[in-house]
Amino acid sequence: MGRAFGWRTSHPNTHTQRSGCGGRYGGHPGVRSGRTYRPCPLEELRQTGDRWTRGGPPRRSLRGLVHIWNLETRRPLAALDGHGGQCVTWLHTLPRGPQLLSQGRDLQLCVWDLAEGRSAVVDAMHLESVGFCRASVLAEGPQRWMLAVPGRGNDEVQILELPSKTLVSCLKPEAGARLGMPMCLQLWQAESSPRPLLLAGYEDGSLALWDVSMRKLCSRAACHSEPVMGLALDPRRARGVSGSAEKALAVWSLEGQQALQVRGTHELTNPGIADLKIRPDSKILATAGWDHRVRVFQWRTMRPLAVLAFHSATVHCVAFDATGLLAAGSGDQRISVWSLYPPT
Template sequence: MLKLSVADDANVQPLASLNDHRMSHPPPSPIYTLRGAGGPLNSLHFRCYGEDAPLLFSGSGKGCIHIWNLNTRRTNKVIEGHSGSSIIWVCTKRSKDTLISQGRDMQICLWDLGEGRCDLLDSVWTGSVGFCQCSMLETSPISSLLAFAGQQTEEIKIIELPSKIQICTLMPVAKVGMVMCINLFQPDSCPGPLLLAGYEEGSLLLWDVTQQSILSQVKAHPDPVMCLTFDPTRLRGISGSSEKNLSSWKLDEKNNLQLQGGVTLANPGVSQLCIREDGKLLASAGWDSRVRVFGWKKLRPLAVLQYHTDMVLSVAFSDHQDPRQRLMAAGSKDQRISLWSLYNES
């Protein structure tokens, strides 16, 4: 188990190279593993704030949502709500006990988890046949914006929840292919929300949601953009594809996307990227069954985690209020979830 403050990471010998040939310290092991999901783990989401037991939600390729109690390390509940179709995204609202799930059945489902319930509140039909995960932005304690891929391959729709009122449809004029990944956020510098989208053609587009217009566009990858994550505090982001390179980029004061280089990995293919809430760590879920951990500030390689026996599909950091309890979870096609304690404050 590796527990070290990132503030002290100068004392940690990083990888000899980004090709992962050797490390000066043996890679850490997971603190424990969750089994029994019954399928590939496409999505993970923590809910560890408040007085209740810390929870981890997982969505599997077999159409099940597991709610894991991290104290007992067992499932509290299993939800089967997408007719056996693969679950590709799960998320909860901070304001109340609402779970949102997205399935390959073209449905987004809203669940009431209050007082031990597991009741279906509502659903939204997307019409999308792709794998693009939803993105949610909570705008008030009672309302949220939800962005998702629409019926047309390049289409992104944004609705308000819980009313389901459609806010806008974002459709690029240029041919950039299917929308692959999206991130909805609200920067301090703008009066309204912005949306980052990665497309099949390899481009990143920054949308002004209010004006329904493109603010900036860059070619980030030669292949489809498989995943992206964005740090709204530092206005920096990073994206991955089926190739070996992670592409780093930022927003300038005029909301222009600027490429900043990136990282070359040993093996191609990244399923998901996640930045820890404190802005110190970046984790990547690799097709080569490895999780790679970087310092987010300089993209310095810190660790290569080799535990899973098949491609890693999802990675998430916990939202524990106590930094000493922070965890990272990785979900794999091998049907296991590994839990890690990495670079926590002493």
């Protein structure tokens, strides 16, 4: 079987897809550097009768199905239904099996077995929060993972161990902090430290760094005046970026993996960022905009490279695969797949 992506949609028999149109600019299909352009993606996956929501590959939908697509044949392989028609808000693939995690508005986190064409839920756990904050996973060993999810309290984050589903800790700001709900989460572990850390973006626009093992708030920075809608971390450089409902990206660093420092902001043409992703080689940053645009930046300098004006509704999510392909999901019921500035 060829390379596959998972997309969250609704009706398993309503997919159409077509290849992107031709045309190249500077060696990159349908892109003009630094300019808004009506480009043509490498591939387009179209879903009718449903709307896409934010997330990273694999993708979710408002009606609760997860669709697995083969990007070489451009055909859907399977439709997974495990959330009773409720919106699926997050997906993550695990190397074991392979297996897939899905988080839904039905307060369930499902574990799917996808080996040898199977599509069975092999385990599930009840979650405490019905919000739209996506979970985050960190590998602790060949068969062990740490999971961060919104907790029962308004401002609480729970850390669990998988597959045992054991509650490891609850991370809750001090009384009176008034950070609001967690909006986005990212677990990570520096090579120089044995302890896992959690980055959390909150409703008040601040970003917080937690020491998971010590249950300690290490640092907090006021990055935005609006809720943090998405964040992306570059572990190699201990540097990251976040977006919100306002017209600016915030670039920040982690000094000694302990102190958050805002390094600057990058002004945008229009307000509203739904998602951000840094390519695995740490060279390219992509953002998903409320203005229907995907913006591409050189990550080291934040120099704008391209504005992809392909979609006709809010772009809710962007994601890179291991080879550098970029996928974008939009409320126009389409997913575009791009080959931009291929890794060398």
